[in-house]
Amino acid sequence: MELQSAFDGLLHSDQPLSGLDDLIWQSLRDGADSSDHPWNLGAFSTIDSAHPQFPRPECRKVVLRHADQQRRTIDFYTDVRSDKIRQLNSGHSPALACWLFYEATTKIQLRLDGMAEVIDGEQADEVWKQTAADSRASYLSIDPPGERVNDPLPPSTADRFVTQEVSERGRKNFRIVRTTVRHADWLYLRRQGHVRSMIDYDASGAIDAFWVVP
Ligand SMILES: Cc1cc2nc3c(=O)[nH]c(=O)nc-3n(C[C@H](O)[C@H](O)[C@H](O)COP(=O)(O)O)c2cc1C
Numbered sequence: 001m002e003l004q005s006a007f008d009g010l011l012h013s014d015q016p017l018s019g020l021d022d023l024i025w026q027s028l029r030d031g032a033d034s035s036d037h038p039w040n041l042g043a044f045s046t047i048d049s050a051h052p053q054f055p056r057p058e059c060r061k062v063v064l065r066h067a068d069q070q071r072r073t074i075d076f077y078t079d080v081r082s083d084k085i086r087q088l089n090s091g092h093s094p095a096l097a098c099w100l101f102y103e104a105t106t107k108i109q110l111r112l113d114g115m116a117e118v119i120d121g122e123q124a125d126e127v128w129k130q131t132a133a134d135s136r137a138s139y140l141s142i143d144p145p146g147e148r149v150n151d152p153l154p155p156s157t158a159d160r161f162v163t164q165e166v167s168e169r170g171r172k173n174f175r176i177v178r179t180t181v182r183h184a185d186w187l188y189l190r191r192q193g194h195v196r197s198m199i200d201y202d203a204s205g206a207i208d209a210f211w212v213v214p
Contacts, residue, residue: 003027003038004106007188011195017209021199024110024186028067028074031101038103039110040064044076044177045098046084046116049091058087064101065127065176072181072201074099074112077127080120080175081144088116088177097179107189112181114201119176128171137161139170187214 010016010023031039045059062076078084088095097116102109137160149155184199194214201207 003030003103004108007108008190011188011190017197017211020186020197021184021207021209022069024184024199025067025069027110028064029069032064032067032074035063038106038108039101041101042076043100044084044179045100046087047091047096048083048087050086052091055091058083059100060084062177070205072114073178074181075176075178077131078175078177079139079141079145079173080118081146081173083146084177085118085175088118099179109187109189111185112179112183114180114182116177116179119178124174124176125171127176128174131174133164133167136167136170139173140167 006023006027010019013019027037027039031037031042034040040063041061042064043059044062045057048056048058050056062078064074065077066075067073088097094115094117096113098111098113100109100111137157140160140162141157142159143155182201184201186197186199188195196212196214197209198212199207199209
């Protein structure tokens with residue numbers, strides 16, 4: 001309820017619109033820092049253009065790992081062999097993606113869209129070093145995630161339970177996906193009347209925040 005009461009407090013202030021952007025980004029930072037926060041998990045959407053005549057939207061839950069208000073970026077981590085990476089690396093350039101945050105007790109939905117990039121190299125090295133052994137399991141499958149298995153039983157995941165030393169082999173699969181947000185759509189299903197706002201972010205850092213009819 002902390003998230004909800006923070007926005008309630010803002011809406012009771014004289015200039016709620018001027019504080020909305022800061023509160024959204026503070027809440028994203030809090031979401032990245034705590035697995036208990038309503039915005040720790042988001043849905044991340046892409047377009048699969050493998051068959052250009054039949055582009056297909058795809059959506060999946062991911063963990064919000066970092067939010068940078070100054071750069072207007074949010075990050076999650078993933079396996080480079082996953083379908084979402086293929087989708088980001090093909091089709092429209094730069095890759096376009098959308099995030100959605102919602103947790104039922106708060107009644108507050110946030111949609112963010114912008115350009116997504118896949119990051120390897122030193123930045124990924126730094127994060128990988130801090131990644132605990134149990135989290136590294138996500139990057140350790142010998143066979144690529146999403147690969148079809150022609151067997152009556154689900155495949156074994158024993159290849160992921162390894163020592164810290166062996167877990168280093170997961171590094172080659174590990175990537176940061178960073179979305180630079182260009183547009184936010186915030187909706188609060190408030191008992192005494194719904195409230196909705198949009199914020200446009202341009203590349204110079206300027207923002208345009210306005211109310212819209214909910
Ligand atoms: C609660 C939850 C958290 C998840 N977090 C991540 C994540 O941070 N990164 C990720 O790549 N997949 C995560 N997943 C798995 C994805 O939702 C998805 O199933 C997987 O990445 C394959 O997606 P793709 O085939 O579209 O690439 C999570 C799933 C759940 C249910």
